[in-house]
Amino acid sequence: MNTTKKNDLYILGASILVYAVIQGLIEVEFIGAFWLLNVILICINVILSASLNLINGFTGQFSIGHAGFMAVGAYLSAVLSVKMQMPFLVAILAGGLGAGFLGFVIGLPTLRLRGDYLAIATLGLGEIIRITILNIPYVGGASGFMGIPRHTTFTWAFFIMLFTLFFIKNFINSSHGRACISVRENEIAAEAMGVDTTKYKVLAFTIGASFAGVAGALFSHYFYIAHPASFTFMRSFDILTMVVLGGLGSLTGSIAGAILLTFISAALASYPEWRMVIYSLLLIILMLYRPQGIFGSKELSLKLFSRFTGGGKREHAKD
């Protein structure tokens, strides 16, 4: 138990070091506007992929409508900061809570479905959310919600990402998280052991949805605009791809998947007509040769590093 806390502190320290280095590079303008955009996108994508991994990877519920919740967060926070002049933090919180509430309301009936049916239902719900927003003139309809102030900085994005990761990590390691994993492993057996499967499925779905809302808020406050076309099912697929690429059920995998895919799309940005072709070929080839993702369900951890330095006490018998 003590070592876990110590590990957490090490990771926190390392993260702050990473933050300081990148922030320094931004200050001296080594990282220009284009790469700054991508660094912030990486933070947003990590939030999205980690939160989707909680639903898909850890709880085993196949959801592909994440972009819908992101849209809710993006629009709700935009309304709060543009129309009601609320501070950024309040807007983010409201975006997260709103998306989470919607996730709860939607999750309660739909999570009774299983496998492909749940997938297609969440896809449909994501599209319904988008089309509904498209039809609300108050938030700009089809032309999008414009004039959102740029509040999202690297600092905001990075620390919210860090918070998300620690929250989800601690959730997974709590008794609630264990219950979620038991639902993934075998729903019927979990139910027989007295786990309230519906409760945990909805709980994971709600948490995932609220973090997607937070990511949406960061997104709309960076690009000055919230546009319905940014939240189509293509975006949901993008997030899903990051999760699967990194490994379902691996939080570090989600981080790696988000970073890798954001880099790939950034690197291909100068060949717009080839970008999606290469991206899709990469997807197919990766899936053909490594269908379980880069990390599988394993976590990349400090333990791995301590193996090289010779130290490191074993904390659990697992792995």
Added chain:
Amino acid sequence: MEVNSFLQQLGQQLINGISLGSIYALIALGYTMVYGIIRLINFAHGDIYMLGAYIAYFTTTVFKLSFLPALLLAMAGSALVGVLIERAAYRPLRNAPKIAVLITAIGVSLLLEYGGMLLVTPQPRTFPTLFTTMTFKFGGIIVNSQQIVILVVSLLLMVVLTYVVHHTKIGKAMRAVSYDTDAARLMGINVDRVISFTFAIGSGLAAAAGVLVGVYYNSIDPLMGVMPGLKAFVAAVLGGIGVIPGAMAGGVILGVIEALVSGFISSTFRDAAAFGILIIILLFKPSGLMGKNVREKV
């Protein structure tokens, strides 16, 4: 007068809905057969439909073929591509986790869309007029020759499909594989060949739908398959996935509902209506209108 014009409008929307719906039905058949056999939502199916439309476009404009040979060529070409996709992308993943196969399907779909954009440019093209448009009036309801062609061709294809599935050896094998793959394999059925055949038929039907849409709307583009593809999947779920008559009925029902929503409420809610129906069906009758309830094995 009020009532009369309402009825007239209703009849008109029904006609439009049925012709749109038979196109959905043709695409949905491919989804439902593939899902019935390998339990895969083949996201690339909508793009096969786009491919069919483009093959017909090039055969009619470059080689000056008439409607029927162009339709047959489009069906044959797309069937071939469908089989190749299955061979190259889905077969190696037969025993992989489901989500990996799904991601691959999304990858193939993106490849067809954006590869298509590279090859034929993203601009929409005007589909050539293959026969003179004639309009018929039945008591105020207008039916044009394109709608009649759509109905005749799709009905014919569905009859042929029903014959193939119920009265030929390969059809029997398809039903056997979809009922129980392992048992079918033990009985000496070449499962891989049956799956290839299913992809060929499904892709051919989707291509036919693409050609018909080209004839109907006179405009095609590389992304035309995305929305109809999703909606056809909704149609397949609506009818009960894996059930062939269900896909036909689901397609027509979806088309009619869509036409009614865009005619009487607002065309911007058309797409939301399709997904709304999907959610309602899934919540109250997850196995679809014609599907059977399968008990879960513990």
